[in-house]
């Protein structure tokens with residue numbers, strides 16, 4: 001589904017990612033760990049097409065398409081979703097309205113008809129219930145005045161509605177209390193399926209107790225320095241990154 | 247208020263509208279009677295005679311004209327106004343049928359005019375009328391028809407053209423005309439008082455809640471003409487009325503002048519809500535053509551506990567010079583001003599409000615949202631004055647500016663004058679750009695750039711949009727989208 005080959009990328013004018021290779025097959029969950037500033041968010045931003053990150057070398061193919069050639073909104077339409085490390089506030093824009101606009105824009109990209117507000121409302125209420133979230137979040141402006149945890153939950157909620165094929169979660173577990181963490185993990189697990197893949201960026205093994213990854217990678221200084229299974233995350237939790245000699 | 251009042255606008259509708267770029271820019275080919283260009287006392291006598299006006303009104307006009315001759319053109323606004331040749335303008339133009347024999351019923355109105363309003367989305371026919379909204383349709387210099395007259399009359403409400411009011415209710419007109427905006431008030435008000443041709447008149451009797459929204463749709467059609475309309479709304483004690491105003495003009499290379507005066511009078515416990523969606527032709531991308539819009543709007547909260555609320559969405563006109571204001575004379579009276587002004591290309595807007603606190607415990611709220619795109623210049627100008635005896639007067643002002651692009655400008659000129667120690671005046675101002683983060687967030691969710699801008703701008707204007715009646719909010723949002731065209735890049 002996703003093939004990252006020999007990627008070098010800049011964030012702003014700083015070289016960050018170096019010779020990065022990663023293959024994600026349908027249905028797989030990959031966890032990415034690594035020290036602060038190692039380039040984890042940069043990787044997420046590169047895949048999502050955020051303009052401040054530019055590849056200087058290498059290629060990314062997604063479902064057979066050259067991902068780097070696509071505009072960010074086209075990538076979203078193709079099914080790439082990024083849960084932001086720092087979700088953005090949009091004052092005055094009702095969360096539900098925002099999401100419906102996004103939903104319909106993606107449908108339009110795929111040549112499907114839009115959904116009306118009543119139909120969307122029904123679908124959304126169902127999702128909210130499944131996710132054990134409160135629906136007052138729908139009426140509020142996008143992320144405005146949300147607590148840190150609420151913002152993260154909102155990202156997961158959006159993911160659940162948009163049903164991407166590749167979801168990248170950038171530290172969606174940071175700053176969550178234990179109940180919220182379960183809700184977030186539960187949201188991901190509900191969406192797990194044979195044809196949907198996840199890249200989960202996290203600092204904590206804790207999340208991986210709830211979401212079992214197929215692979216764990218350690219990103220250091222812009223490179224994947226080690227890959228392994230769930231066990232690797234446990235070792236990192238106990239010993240830190242020092243022993244990897246990064 | 248509650249979330250249910252939140253205006254969530256269907257994007258499809260908006261998109262359909264946005265695809266039609268200044269769709270109001272058409273011209274109706276109709277035989278009209280237009281007096282030759284030029285302005286002198288004879289012109290004024292001619293207009294007055296055409297309208298069969300009483301002597302006192304002719305005197306009123308002539309006095310205003312003589313004052314006007316002595317006044318300098320105002321130059322304090324942050325506007326570059328090319329010199330206006332007042333002798334090149336025709337001051338009166340009316341569709342022929344109307345001029346010869348003013349129709350009393352809409353059946354007699356020229357079908358081409360009915361068609362024009364239909365095309366503008368304001369059908370006047372009995373069958374297709376907007377539900378719950380009475381319309382006075384002003385075409386160039388005359389009112390061509392007013393809907394729902396019978397229903398309104400049953401409630402005791404008078405809603406008719408200004409000219410009719412002069413004929414049928416001269417005592418009401420004479421008592422109130424010029425009491426809020428005297429002819430001497432300013433250059434354009436004086437000009438209007440001299441040459442005004444038509445407009446709307448509203449009278450709401452004591453303790454009456456007007457049974458429907460009242461609205462006037464102003465249409466400039468003829469070329470080389472100006473539109474000088476006059477609106478007067480009188481709300482007797484304990485009455486309520488909501489009034490809407492819309493306006494459009496054909497696309498032309500020439501600039502056309504529009505200088506209106508609106509006077510509102512709210513007596514004890516009366517409540518007037520006045521909403522405008524101003525969509526005069528703004529000129530093209532190179533700044534050619536467009537309406538010069540110089541308007542004096544003022545409300546007098548004459549009675550205790552009275553309230554006047556102005557809401558405006560200004561997207562049109564090449565130049566906008568407009569300060570809907572409130573004189574808070576009655577104790578406990580309150581004034582509100584909610585404004586969205588969007589300028590694109592070479593448009594210039596200098597708009598804001600004046601809140602004059604005279605009575606005790608008077609309250610005013612000002613929410614202004616300026617959006618500048620392209621090479622446009624957008625200024626907020628506001629005055630809050632608290633008189634000596636206005637104990638415990640309170641004002642809250644919030645001025646937000648949003649810049650889209652690098653070549654536009656936003657300016658804020660808030661003035662405060664307080665002569666009373668107990669006054670509470672609060673001012674907040676922000677200037678922001680649509681942040682890259684907001685844009686990226688929308689894009690990542692699959693929302694294309696143009697739609698994302700519209701979404702963010704809509705959010706920015708929410709506080710004002712929610713003050714508009716629903717049908718108008720949809721219209722306003724659509725207009726904003728049309729006006730934002732070309733905002734990207």
Ligand SMILES: Nc1ncnc2c1ncn2[C@@H]1O[C@H](COP(=O)(O)OP(=O)(O)OP(=O)(O)O)[C@@H](O)[C@H]1O
Pocket residue numbers: 011012013014016034035036037038039040041042043052085
């Ligand atoms: N727009 C930018 N311009 C310049 N440098 C940038 C830009 N964005 C990120 N960087 C730099 O790139 C490096 C990698 O940042 P990135 O956000 O990818 O790290 P991270 O692994 O996600 O860290 P954390 O665990 O703290 O979230 C950092 O040194 C950061 O300062």
Ligand SMILES: [Mg+2]
Pocket residue numbers: 040041042085170171
């Ligand atoms: Mg990060």
